[in-house]
Amino acid sequence: MIRVETVSKRFGDVVAVDEASFEARDGLVTGILGPNGAGKSTTLRMIYGLLRPNGGRIDVDGISVAGNPLEAQARMGALPDVSGLYARLTSREQIEYFGQLRGLSSKQIEANVQYWTGALGMEGIIQRRTAGFSHGERTKVAIARALVHRPQNVILDEPTNGLDVMATRAVRDVIRALRNEGCCVVFSSHVMQEVSALCDRIVVIVRGRVAADGTPDELRQRTGHPNLEDAFVALAGQKQETL
Amino acid sequence: MNAKRLWVVARKELIDAGRDRRAIIGLVIGSVIGPVLLAGMLNFQVRRQTVTELRVPVTGGQYAPLLVNWLRQQAGVSVVEGPADMEAAQAAVRGGREPFVLAIATDYGKKFAGMRPAQVQIVRDSTGNASSGGRERLRRLIGQYSAEIGGLRLVARGVSPSIAHAVAVEDLEISTVQQRAARVLSMLPMMVLFAAFTAALQISSDATAGERERGALEPLLLNPVPRIELVTGKWLAAAIFAVVGMLGTLALMVAAFSMVPFAETGVRFSFTVAQVVQWLAVVLPAGLLAPALEIYLASFARTFKEAQQYMGFVIMVPMLGLMGSMAFPGFTGLWLAPVPIFGQFELAKAILSGESPAVTWYLLSTISVAACTATLIALAAGLFRSEKLITSR
Numbered sequence: 001m002i003r004v005e006t007v008s009k010r011f012g013d014v015v016a017v018d019e020a021s022f023e024a025r026d027g028l029v030t031g032i033l034g035p036n037g038a039g040k041s042t043t044l045r046m047i048y049g050l051l052r053p054n055g056g057r058i059d060v061d062g063i064s065v066a067g068n069p070l071e072a073q074a075r076m077g078a079l080p081d082v083s084g085l086y087a088r089l090t091s092r093e094q095i096e097y098f099g100q101l102r103g104l105s106s107k108q109i110e111a112n113v114q115y116w117t118g119a120l121g122m123e124g125i126i127q128r129r130t131a132g133f134s135h136g137e138r139t140k141v142a143i144a145r146a147l148v149h150r151p152q153n154v155i156l157d158e159p160t161n162g163l164d165v166m167a168t169r170a171v172r173d174v175i176r177a178l179r180n181e182g183c184c185v186v187f188s189s190h191v192m193q194e195v196s197a198l199c200d201r202i203v204v205i206v207r208g209r210v211a212a213d214g215t216p217d218e219l220r221q222r223t224g225h226p227n228l229e230d231a232f233v234a235l236a237g238q239k240q241e242t243l
Numbered sequence: 244m245n246a247k248r249l250w251v252v253a254r255k256e257l258i259d260a261g262r263d264r265r266a267i268i269g270l271v272i273g274s275v276i277g278p279v280l281l282a283g284m285l286n287f288q289v290r291r292q293t294v295t296e297l298r299v300p301v302t303g304g305q306y307a308p309l310l311v312n313w314l315r316q317q318a319g320v321s322v323v324e325g326p327a328d329m330e331a332a333q334a335a336v337r338g339g340r341e342p343f344v345l346a347i348a349t350d351y352g353k354k355f356a357g358m359r360p361a362q363v364q365i366v367r368d369s370t371g372n373a374s375s376g377g378r379e380r381l382r383r384l385i386g387q388y389s390a391e392i393g394g395l396r397l398v399a400r401g402v403s404p405s406i407a408h409a410v411a412v413e414d415l416e417i418s419t420v421q422q423r424a425a426r427v428l429s430m431l432p433m434m435v436l437f438a439a440f441t442a443a444l445q446i447s448s449d450a451t452a453g454e455r456e457r458g459a460l461e462p463l464l465l466n467p468v469p470r471i472e473l474v475t476g477k478w479l480a481a482a483i484f485a486v487v488g489m490l491g492t493l494a495l496m497v498a499a500f501s502m503v504p505f506a507e508t509g510v511r512f513s514f515t516v517a518q519v520v521q522w523l524a525v526v527l528p529a530g531l532l533a534p535a536l537e538i539y540l541a542s543f544a545r546t547f548k549e550a551q552q553y554m555g556f557v558i559m560v561p562m563l564g565l566m567g568s569m570a571f572p573g574f575t576g577l578w579l580a581p582v583p584i585f586g587q588f589e590l591a592k593a594i595l596s597g598e599s600p601a602v603t604w605y606l607l608s609t610i611s612v613a614a615c616t617a618t619l620i621a622l623a624a625g626l627f628r629s630e631k632l633i634t635s636r
Contacts, residue, residue, distance in 0.1 A: 011634070048465055050633050073467040080465070082458030088262040089255070100251040101466040129262075146462065 001026050001184050002047060002153055007056030009042050009208075016042040018208040019056065024186045024201070026152070029179050031199035032188040035236055039208040040188040041081055044157050047186070048078040060153055074102070077151035081158050083142035087131035091122060091141045094130065099148040109148065116144035119177065120170055136167030143174065154178055156187035160194055172198060192229045204235050211235045244472055252468075252476025256450050257483060266445040270484055273441030274491035277434030282499040284430070297377050300325030302332045303347035307355070307363070310347070313388050320384070332366045343367045343378045358396070429565075431496065432526050432591040435489050436561035436584065439530030440537070442488025443481040444554050447537035450477040451623075452550035461633050471624040474538065478620050481534030489530045514595070521594050525605065528612050529587040535619035536560070542626040545635060560584065580604045581611035 002024040009017040017039045024030035034040050045051040047058055049069040058065040065072040086094055092113060099109035117126050120140040125133065130141055139159065147154060156175070160168045175198055178185050189195050195202055195216075202219055204212040212219055212235050216228055223231040260266040302325040304311045315322050325344045326332040332344040344366040348354075355361040363385065367378055394404035454460050463473065514522075537557055544550035567585050580586040586608030593600045626632065 045633065050461065050464055051630050070467040070469070073465060076465075078465050080458070080461045082461065084454075084458035084460070084462045086255075086259055086454075086459060087457075088259050093255075093258070097251070097255045098462075098466060101248060101463075101468050103248070142462065146465070 001059075001061055002155075002186060003057075003059045004043070004047065005057045005059075007043070007046060007053045007058060009039075009046060009051060010054050016208055017046070017053075020205065020208070020210050021056075022203045022210055022213050024153075024184050026184045027179060027182045028200040029175060029185045029187070029198050030201045030203060031195040032186060032203050032205060033190070033192075033195050033232060034188075034205035035190055038205045040190075040205055041157055042208075043205065044078070044155055044186070044188055045080075048076055048155055049073050074149075075151060076153045076155060077147040077149060078155040079139075079142055079146045079157060079159055081161070083138040085130045085133070085138055085141055085145075088129060090129050091126045091144070094141060095145045095148050098145045102149045104149060112148050112150060113144075115150075116147065119174055120144055136163050136170075139163060139167065140170065143171065151183070153184045154186070156185070158188055158190070160189065160191070168194075192232060196228045204232065206236050244469075244475065248468060249472055249476045249479060252473055253479040253483070256446060256477055256480035260446040260449065260480065260484065263445065263449060266449065266484070269445040270442045270488055270491075273438045273444075273488040274495060276441065277438055277492045278495035278499045281430060281434060281496060282502070285499075295319065296321060297380055298323060299345055299381055300332075300335075300341050300343075301345045301347065302326050302328065302366075303349065303351075306349055306351040307347045307361070310363070310385075310388060314384065317384060329366075336366050336368050336371070339371055342371075343381070345381065428595045429588075429592050431595075432529075432588050433561045433565040434496070435492055435526050436529055436533065437558070438488040438492035439485040439533040440558055440561060442491075443485040443534040443537055444557070446484050447477075447481045447534050448541040448544070448547060448550035448554060450480065451538055451541040452544035453547040455544075455632060456546045460627075464627070464633070470627040471621065474542075474624040474627055475620055478534050478538055478623075481538060482531050485530050485533050486527065489527060518594055518597075522591055525587050525590045525594065525608070528609050529584055532583055532612055532616050532619070533557075533560075535616040535623075539619040539623040539626070542623045542632075577604065577607070580607035583608075583612045583615050586611065 004020060004022050006019045006021050007017060008015070008019050020039070020043060022030070032040050032043065042051060046053050047060070047065065049065050049072055052066060060072040061075050063072045063075065086097075089097070095113050095116065096109050099112065104112070113126070117123055120143060122137075122140050122144065125137050125141070130138065133141070143156075143159065154175075159171050159175075163171065175185055175187065179200075187198070199216065201213070201215055203210055204219070212222065214222070219231045219235070220226060220228060223234045225231040225234055297320045299314060299320060299322050301311060301314075301322055304322070304324070311322055314320055325341070325346075326335045329346055332341075332346050335341045336344055346364045346366055348362040348364070351361045351363065365378060365381060393407065397404045397407065454463070464470070537554060540553040540557060541550035544553060561584065563584070565588060567588075579589055580603070586604070590600055590604055590608055593604075
């Protein structure tokens with residue numbers, strides 16, 4: 001359960017996020033949808049505690065991210081927009097490293113390495129060093145590494161960006177499995193198909209503000225467009241006009 | 244701080260750097276460069292002090308058989324048949340085929356018998372590359388021969404040769420052998436520190452600026468681990484590289500020493516185990532400052548290349564220590580003890596000179612260098628807390 005309340009973030013004179021509020025509940029997939037540069041990554045980075053908001057409040061499972069960042073981070077697993085793997089370590093070593101940093105026992109780590117190897121179809125790459133991996137392979141390892149502790153709250157920043165069909169399917173299956181386990185999943189995208197295929201709720205962010213928040217059906221109704229993409233364009237355009 | 248997690252971070256960096264060819268090359272170069280320099284310097288000194296063969300080409304040797312014979316009997320001198328005549332001798336020297344030629348005038352014998360100064364010439368070319376060492380030695384030898392003959396002539400006339408020597412000059416060496424050895428060894432701390440800086444350089448910049456450039460810091464910082472632990476773990480790995488580099492360089496230096504013929508220089512090394520242990524206890528902590536300084540500076544850099552530029556200056560630090568103690572030999576007050584590197588250099592010098600430095604010196608300098616290391620790590624952790632680490636890559 002992640003609650004974002006009137007959160008703002010400025011970089012110098014640039015307002016990246018402007019009093020954004022939304023909620024991501026357990027057992028649901030919440031999509032953060034917005035054009036490039038809308039403030040999606042900045043919002044996610046504030047949720048997982050790497051950027052400090054200039055105003056507002058973020059709680060993860062009732063724990064304040066600003067007040068107790070390590071405790072909040074322990075309840076989250078996050079995939080940033082760059083996989084950032086260690087090229088000289090094997091897939092397994094990277095996953096184990098993050099598991100050790102999170103204080104898991106070697107038994108837990110081994111069980112979770114097995115789980116993610118199966119879930120993401122990494123049998124062929126688990127013992128290989130990650131230098132020269134394809135984008136899809138890197139993303140799989142990065143997901144397994146970020147979620148090695150099987151967290152309750154999962155934050156994915158454009159996880160399917162640039163992936164081929166097979167890798168995209170594997171990531172979607174993981175997201176659905178997480179939802180079915182009752183996890184709170186937040187993922188950002190600028191691709192409509194991704195969002196409509198997966199999300200229970202959609203938060204549309206345009207120029208740092210929440211332009212709309214609701215189920216796909218609610219968004220369609222609100223804008224009067226039966227097609228979600230048209231609804232999104234209407235919301236994004238409307239917001240830009242008012243600014 | 245959680246010691247187990249600290250080691251998790253350090254272990255990962257060690258594995259990572261262990262597979263990084265550049266880190267291993269840095270470690271090897273760092274260990275080797277000091278001993279090679281030192282061996283070169285010592286060899287130069289040894290060679291300068293040992294007698295090398297002096298080759299004397301003589302033109303017109305038949306005019307001065309006594310002189311040529313005398314020269315032949317001198318240790319380390321070999322007389323060879325030179326160019327046929329004066330013209331050929333000049334051409335040989337001008338052409339660089341001979342560094343010099345000893346030419347004996349045709350009337351040498353007549354003048355020698357007549358007790359007038361008999362003439363020899365040393366044909367030389369000052370614009371050439373030949374060193375003046377051999378020439379000067381030959382000049383001294385001939386001067387010695389001249390004095391011997393002159394002495395014999397005086398004796399033959401019933402006069403003591405010593406009245407011809409109004410003033411006698413003699414060098415009196417007052418430094419002890421141990422002190423001369425210590426002078427050579429005063430270079431050692433600099434070289435060991437140099438090894439520490441070089442060995443840790445690659446791992447320090449790759450684990451910070453390199454990971455930032457590759458976007459690997461953001462996922463790392465998502466783990467619920469205090470930044471100070473991450474930085475300390477990275478420092479620990481780099482410090483292990485530094486210590487391996489320092490010990491490697493020391494081992495190679497011991498090996499290099501054993502190959503240099505010290506007996507010929509009059510320099511003798513004999514240290515007690517206690518001295519060696521003291522020396523290591525002084526110098527090794529200074530080496531731990533190296534990775535801390537490198538990690539701190541590299542944490543400013545956005546890219547690995549930018550970090551490498553900073554590292555170029557860092558390498559100068561150990562030399563500053565040595566230059567400082569050379570430039571201000573009189574500055575040995577207690578205030579110097581807490582100055583990092585300088586304090587260690589003074590201490591190391593004192594220990595090898597056979598002095599036993601005060602415990603306060605040791606405590607002050609070691610506590611100071613440890614405090615500086617901790618401060619640099621804390622400052623680097625501060626940089627790791629900055630949002631710029633993530634937002635400007």
